[in-house]
Amino acid sequence: MGRVAGKVALVTGAGLGLGRASSLLLASEGARLVVSDIDEGLAANTAAEIVKAGGEALALRHDVSKPEDWPAVMAAIERRFGRLDVLVNNAGIAIAKNVEDTTLAEWRRTMAVNLDGVFLGCQEGVKLMKKSGGGSIINLSSIDGIIGEADLAAYCASKGGVRTLTKAVAVHCAEQRYGIRCNSIHPGYIWTPQTETYLRDLGTLEQEKAKALSRHPIGFLGEPNDIAYMVLYLASDESKFVTGSEMVVDGGYLAV
Template sequence: MGRVAGKVALVTGAGLGLGRASSLLLASEGARLVVSDIDEGLATHTAAEIVRGGGEALALRHDVSKPEDWSAAMAAIEQRFGRLDVLVNNAGIAIARNIEDTSLAEWRRTMAINLDGVFLGCQEGIKLMKKSGGGSIINLSSIDGVIGEADLAAYCASKGGVRTLTKAVAVHCAEQRYGIRCNSIHPGYIWTPQTENYLRDLGTLEQEKAKALSRHPIGFLGEPNDIAYMVLYLASDESKFVTGSEMVVDGGYLAV
């Protein structure tokens, strides 16, 4: 315990899946958490679980695509904790559509949440982290930010944007000597509600799950904590020399 003791961390999309797992793990290692989600009830549930475990947490309703929600979140964090040390830009959506079937509205919604949300988060996070003397920004991209998936046209584009935006942010913060690191995480198929919904959209769940499993040489799909432990590493001072990196956690998916 104590790998991130005393740090203040904001995790977006913290109500379910990777965001929830990351929030709980960071709290168990001593961080004070701000858990945000567009569903306030889910955020409150995650925060309550942290508090029951002896941690400290603040729950916020937060639409990451809206600049005003980011400003409000940062104001609440500064008022409650006076600082921000870790930002986990996790909130995202996936719509199972190929390039021909994707509507402009679906494209724009995906970009607004997956890419605009990370852009706004980095901008606002840097402002408060500069006051705090530095920090770590962790952006959730995907293996689909590196390769293409036919049925995830908008998602692939958005996550590819997160991948390269992360590097631009990392270099800028390093050159400015802000003491702020920025890295991306690229999960393979992690069994979460989002993954389950995506596979259901493609066809019969068990058949699609078997197809997904076959693409991972390790022989099984990931669990939320497989990503949460990478978040913990990047949030901690153990990764002080790591910035602008792509941390692939995919069971060998990209190795073949």
């Protein structure tokens, strides 16, 4: 207990899946949470669960693809908590289409959420973290930010961008001596509503789930807390010498 005690953390896309699990775990380890989501009701549910468990949380509606939303979110954090120590850029979408079938509108929407949202988050996060004396930015990429998958053309491109943007932010903040670290997490298949929707869009859910399972040497798919514990590590002072790194949590997917 207390691995991030006293820290203020913002988690985007905190209503479901990895964002929700990360928020609950950070709160259980002593952080004060700002949980944001495009679905305000889902954000409120996550915040209510944190408060019920004795923690402190602020829920905000937030479209990460909109530049005007970010300053408003940061201003709300500064008013409520006076600082920001941890930013988890988690919000994302996935469209199950190959390069031939993806429309330009789908491409641009994917980039707007998955890559523009992370860029805007890093930019605004650095501003507030500089005033707070430093912090940790954690960007959710994917194994598909390292390899390609035929039916995830736009998603792969966006997550590859997150991977290298993370390194650029890390080096910049280090060179400027801001005390801000920036790392990316690359999950394998984690059983979340987004993963379920993606596999169902590919075909018969159970068949696609079995295919996904066969690609993970460890023999099972991941759970949200498998990623949340990596978020916790990167948010804590235990990782003070870790920046610009890509943390693969994939059950051995990329090892074969």
